[in-house]
Amino acid sequence: xxxxxxxxxxxxxxxxxxxxxxxxxxxxxxxxxxxxxxxxxxxxxxxxxxxxxxxxxxxxxxxxxxxxxxxxxxxxxxxxxxxxxxxxxxxxxxxxxxxxxxxxxxxxxxxxxxxxxxxxxxxxxxxxxxxxxxxxxxxxxxxxxxxxx
Amino acid sequence: xxxxxxxxxxxxxxxxxxxxxxxxxxxxxxxxxxxxxxxxxxxxxxxxxxxxxxxxxxxxxxxxxxxxxxxxxxxxxxxxxxxxxxxxxxxxxxxxxxxxxxxxxxxxxxxxxxxxxxxxxxxxxxxxxxxxxxxxxxxxxxxxxxxxxxxxxxxxxxxxxxxxxxxxxxxxxxxxxxxxxxxxxxxxxxxxxxxxxxxxxxxxxxxxxxxxxxxxxxxxxxxxxxxxxxxxxxxxxxxxxxxxxxxxxxxxxxxxxxxxxxxxxxxxxxxxxxxxxxxxxxxxxxxxxxxxxxxxxxxxxxxxxxxxxxxxxxxxxxxxxxxxxxxxxxxxxxxxxxxxxxxxxxxxxxxxxxxxxxxxxxxxxxxxxxxxxxxxxxxxxxxxxxxxxxxxxxxxxxxxxxxxxxxxxxxxxxxxxxxxxxxxxxxxxxxxxxxxxxxxxxxxxxxxxxxxxxxxxxxxxxxxxxxxxxxxxxxxxxxxxxxxxxxxxxxxxxxxxxxxxxxxxx
Numbered sequence: 001x002x003x004x005x006x007x008x009x010x011x012x013x014x015x016x017x018x019x020x021x022x023x024x025x026x027x028x029x030x031x032x033x034x035x036x037x038x039x040x041x042x043x044x045x046x047x048x049x050x051x052x053x054x055x056x057x058x059x060x061x062x063x064x065x066x067x068x069x070x071x072x073x074x075x076x077x078x079x080x081x082x083x084x085x086x087x088x089x090x091x092x093x094x095x096x097x098x099x100x101x102x103x104x105x106x107x108x109x110x111x112x113x114x115x116x117x118x119x120x121x122x123x124x125x126x127x128x129x130x131x132x133x134x135x136x137x138x139x140x141x142x143x144x145x146x147x148x149x
Numbered sequence: 150x151x152x153x154x155x156x157x158x159x160x161x162x163x164x165x166x167x168x169x170x171x172x173x174x175x176x177x178x179x180x181x182x183x184x185x186x187x188x189x190x191x192x193x194x195x196x197x198x199x200x201x202x203x204x205x206x207x208x209x210x211x212x213x214x215x216x217x218x219x220x221x222x223x224x225x226x227x228x229x230x231x232x233x234x235x236x237x238x239x240x241x242x243x244x245x246x247x248x249x250x251x252x253x254x255x256x257x258x259x260x261x262x263x264x265x266x267x268x269x270x271x272x273x274x275x276x277x278x279x280x281x282x283x284x285x286x287x288x289x290x291x292x293x294x295x296x297x298x299x300x301x302x303x304x305x306x307x308x309x310x311x312x313x314x315x316x317x318x319x320x321x322x323x324x325x326x327x328x329x330x331x332x333x334x335x336x337x338x339x340x341x342x343x344x345x346x347x348x349x350x351x352x353x354x355x356x357x358x359x360x361x362x363x364x365x366x367x368x369x370x371x372x373x374x375x376x377x378x379x380x381x382x383x384x385x386x387x388x389x390x391x392x393x394x395x396x397x398x399x400x401x402x403x404x405x406x407x408x409x410x411x412x413x414x415x416x417x418x419x420x421x422x423x424x425x426x427x428x429x430x431x432x433x434x435x436x437x438x439x440x441x442x443x444x445x446x447x448x449x450x451x452x453x454x455x456x457x458x459x460x461x462x463x464x465x466x467x468x469x470x471x472x473x474x475x476x477x478x479x480x481x482x483x484x485x486x487x488x489x490x491x492x493x494x495x496x497x498x499x500x501x502x503x504x505x506x507x508x509x510x511x512x513x514x515x516x517x518x519x520x521x522x523x524x525x526x527x528x529x530x531x532x533x534x535x536x537x538x539x540x541x542x543x544x545x546x547x548x549x550x551x552x553x554x555x556x557x558x559x560x561x562x563x564x565x566x567x568x569x570x571x572x573x574x575x576x577x578x579x580x581x582x583x584x585x586x587x588x589x590x591x592x593x594x595x596x597x598x599x600x601x602x603x604x605x606x607x608x609x610x611x612x613x614x615x616x617x618x619x620x621x622x623x624x625x626x627x628x629x630x631x632x633x634x635x636x637x638x639x640x641x642x643x644x645x646x647x648x649x650x651x652x653x654x655x
Binding site (some may be wrong): 017021024030033037040041044046047048051096103104107108109110111114115118119121122125126131134135138141 | 306316349
């Protein structure tokens, strides 16, 4: 297998990560920046999921040895591989990274919600979600001589 | 002053469960405060939660002084399989700092919130504040690297909302909070990606276990990539120069309750985690770790100490001066850490404690003045010492400490830092510290000159002295700044045990 095919997941992760970061820093629109941030976080999620995947592995829920389900799962595996691992022909993916990233996704959703809520308040206070306009309005405020009433 | 190892702060049954109660108390208080019927009750809940957490932190300080290490496992699964809290001298010092800052800030918030935030938001502000405290306390207690990420984000999400609440005083709080959210999330995600690399290389997330397995893996590029991601991610959170862009806005426009608490704790908790990774988890003496400390950490910290002090000198807005000064002071602490492997970390630890106390004093005094007077620049508070002599006095104590005047903890901490640098043979760090201290004297001098020696502008609004509810916690902290400057045995014991914890293996 070529390098490209073997590392396909990771290449996607890197592209998503870069694209997300680029969007966050290049865009002046607050909503677009949140979209970039979400992409960036998704790349981390994909990265963890790829880490935990064992090729041919199934979800880490114990399958009774000898059951029809176990046989069906074993039939999908490379026979040489089954002989090597020898666990009743069933291979499980590593559940830990998946459980971790579930938590991280929840954290990400919460951050996204807070970010969008702040964007809504910015729209109400400044009348715009463009960083350029907000900067101009903020600078006006900073140069006002007296304290703001 | 009593010795820490003779400190039995809580009855045995509470001490046994102190690690979890430390984090659970503010978490429960956060839920209760969110449901409280009025701001007053929310405030009481918040004070109770903070005081209880501080009590538990005190108990843990005694325990770690006696046993060196306190571990607490959850659900009967022993680490490294299960998640455990892992509290040594460094964690205990940070927990005490965070919870005491929480107590002071929450007592202070009783008065301060009423003028800064609309009444119907008070319970939610208290809830967010307690969540932030929960996250920071959990971050310094946990022994699991992923758990630390979750706690980091719990505290950060609370903080974003709290900074944004500052909009009722200054609408620039909103873009500042948004910026902080973007940078903070990028930092946390970098940390997460770094953890992915480390997990791929070691197959564990427990810090002790990870350290043991990394000892033989320091040549692996996967580990080095993980190191880079973790350090950059935490560097953003800790406002390490040049990743500090979010900090001045977030500190300057947040309600004063929040800027007080953040200035004392938030960047320092991230510094804690970074120090944990750089000095404990990653193998000592690995070429990439040493290279990072000598060629990245120390030069950037030196740049921060000088450049951000200069920015503070030329800044007009009072809170932004203090915020830039915070970035510069993070540079001081990092410089102390960078010589730590050779000379011990007690100088850096003492400086961390000192800066937390002094910056709290300054932000509280400024917050107290802001209760009766809306101001922004130094010109707006010219001559304010005549109207509010007590607040101005506390401000002067904090300012003197920051400049390193003798008889304050600031002097002692700077002295220790310079001693450590000399001990490590790093003369250039001594020079940087001296130059940065002179610059500190400049911007501190500008502030004190404006407050005390300049005449108030004609026709200016008169300020009123802050109420007792604000002055009392303010003078407790200002008093500590002076007391510790004269008898520093308590902070020194804390700093030494933290330093020992960081020097030794996990």
